[in-house]
Amino acid sequence: MPSRSQYALMSTKDKNTVLFISSISAVVFFDFLIYLYIADIVSAAFFPIDTDPNVAKLQGLGLFVVGYLARPFGGILFGRYGDIIGRKPTLLFSILVTACSLLAMAALPTYAQWGVIAPILFILLRIIQGMAFGLYVPLSWVFVAEHVPRQYLSVACSYVTASFLVGVLFSNAFFMWLSSFMTSVQLADYGWRLPFLVAAVLSFLPLAFWRLVGETPFFLALDKPKLGKAARQPLTMLFKRCKHSIFVGMVLTLVISSVTSVIVLLLPDLIELNFTLDSDLFGFSHSLGIVFMIIGCIFYGMISNHENFGKILVIGSTLLIAQILAFFYHLQAGGDYILIMYALLGFCSGIVGMVPAILVQLFPTNVRLTGIAFCYNITYGVVGVLIPFGLGYATTLISFSPALYIVFIGFIGIIMGMYFYNLPEFKKIDHVVT
Known part of the structure; x- marks a missing residue:
């Protein structure tokens, strides 16, 4: 005989959980992708200005790829703690690490100020952000799946996946606004910091609603x-x-x-x-x-x-x-x-x-x-x-x-x-x- 939870209706708390995770997911994807739109500008800020343009472009793409390479380490090394200590504390960890790494990127000195130390620190922060991103994505699906009744499992996960795409649209729109709002000189001088700062602030905002979200019933059981x-x-x-x-x-x-x-x-x-x-x-x-x-x-x-x-x-x-x-x-x-x-x-x-x-x-x-x-x-x-x-x-x-x-x-x-x-x-x- 099927369990009662299999045919239970989604409660208000379940809906709020899906909405909460979906909103964070949009922000996290914006956080990870916004660099792709300003890769050339950031590369110019953290590498020597006399670098060949083609080499500089490869350096910018390389910094984006570093984020991808870091994802398995974050997912595997820290994902296991979500199965040991709980989904909620692991979720908090991934959000805090993402926000702090972005805030540090926004405040990081450039190559002209700190020399070779600047790109090393930026690469390190990209690795940390990539590890947090690799942890967050699977955790977001697990978190909503273990909260909602089974008949809502697919639609709840689809909302989270769709919210990642909302983050893509947001990053695209934000870059278009930034390009029209600032000149190329302003972007190269200080404007490249703004996306990281905005991303960091948006990452901290969900924590205001943290008390409304509980540990998943599956982990508690x-x-x-x-x-x-x-x-x-x-x-x-x-x-x-x-x-x-x-x-x-x-x-x-x-x-x-x-x-x-x-x-x-x-x-x-x-x-x-x-x-x-x-x-x-x-x-x-x-x-x-x-x-x-x-x-x-x-x-x-x-x-x-x-x-x-x-x-x-x-x-x-x-x-x-x-x-x-x-x-x-x-x-x-x-x-x-x-x-x-x-x-x-x-x-x-x-x-x-x-x-x-x-x-x-x-x-x-x-x-x-x-x-x-x-x-x-x-x-x-x-x-x-x-x-x-x-x-x-x-x-x-x-x-x-x-x-x-x-x-x-x-x-x-x-x-x-x-x-x-x-x-x-x-x-x-x-x-x-x-």
């Missing part, structure tokens, strides 16, 4: 004395008992990271390599695509659950394949309807919103955060470093390379959907390993 060693060493138990879940989790994360990286971050630059479009219209189209991706995340989250996940993933992946091919054929034909095509592509890319709910259910409660942090950050670290360079080079040779890569990822989504469709049932979300 863990019988730690009975679990013994399993409660103290989640990383060991993860590799001992959950090898299959790790593999499946990494494949699902490949789908999330690839679709997000290519469609949200890389596609505008990749398209400009081979196609000529009106820059203002194209910029608006890209933002519109992200808006519809937010809508798509929530839509797929609402219609999917643990019973029909496989079927929805197969259908959604098939639609994504069809739309990315149609999108690039449309670009080749002139791109007259770029607004509509970008909106449809964004909506179809919203399949990523349904995946985190399955990641949460792959792992037992006492190793859940450790498992998701490992799968998500290792895979995302590899994709975040290799795909921009690999796909960038491939696109100079074949203009359809981004589409072909997303088609490949779409087929992986279809295969995983068929796997879950034939899977009899997930284990109970509150099970543990000993």
Whole structure:
């Protein structure tokens, strides 16, 4: 007989928790991505001014990549503490570390003031921020999943995923405002500090509502004395008992990271390599695509659950394949309807919103955060470093390379959907390993 919690309604406290985590998620993604928009300016501030422009650009991108490389260390090293001491204190730790690192970046002396010490300190702060980000993302999904009733699991996680995209829009809008508000000289002199300062303040704001959020019921229900060693060493138990879940989790994360990286971050630059479009219209189209991706995340989250996940993933992946091919054929034909095509592509890319709910259910409660942090950050670290360079080079040779890569990822989504469709049932979300 099903448990009462399986069919319980979402309480006001549950809704407030989802809203709280979603708002933090938007801010955290803004915090991590805002550097990407000012990479060249920051690079000029922290490296010698006589550096070759191409080298300076690589230095700026390198500082962004450092954040990606740091994510697995933060997720794995600190994620395990979320399974040992609790989700709420770990969440507080990730928020405080993010805010403090951003505040330190805003106040950091430049190369002209401190010499080589300045870039070393900035790199160190980027590593710390990347580690906190790698911890926060899987923790946000786990936190809402362990608060809401099971039938709301998918939609709650999709709201959090959609909020990450809100952070992307916010960072884009903030940079456009900053560029129009300040001259290039002002940005290079002191304006580059403003995004970090704003990001730090926004990171501290959620703490005003901290008392309204409680520890997750799932973690509170863990019988730690009975679990013994399993409660103290989640990383060991993860590799001992959950090898299959790790593999499946990494494949699902490949789908999330690839679709997000290519469609949200890389596609505008990749398209400009081979196609000529009106820059203002194209910029608006890209933002519109992200808006519809937010809508798509929530839509797929609402219609999917643990019973029909496989079927929805197969259908959604098939639609994504069809739309990315149609999108690039449309670009080749002139791109007259770029607004509509970008909106449809964004909506179809919203399949990523349904995946985190399955990641949460792959792992037992006492190793859940450790498992998701490992799968998500290792895979995302590899994709975040290799795909921009690999796909960038491939696109100079074949203009359809981004589409072909997303088609490949779409087929992986279809295969995983068929796997879950034939899977009899997930284990109970509150099970543990000993």
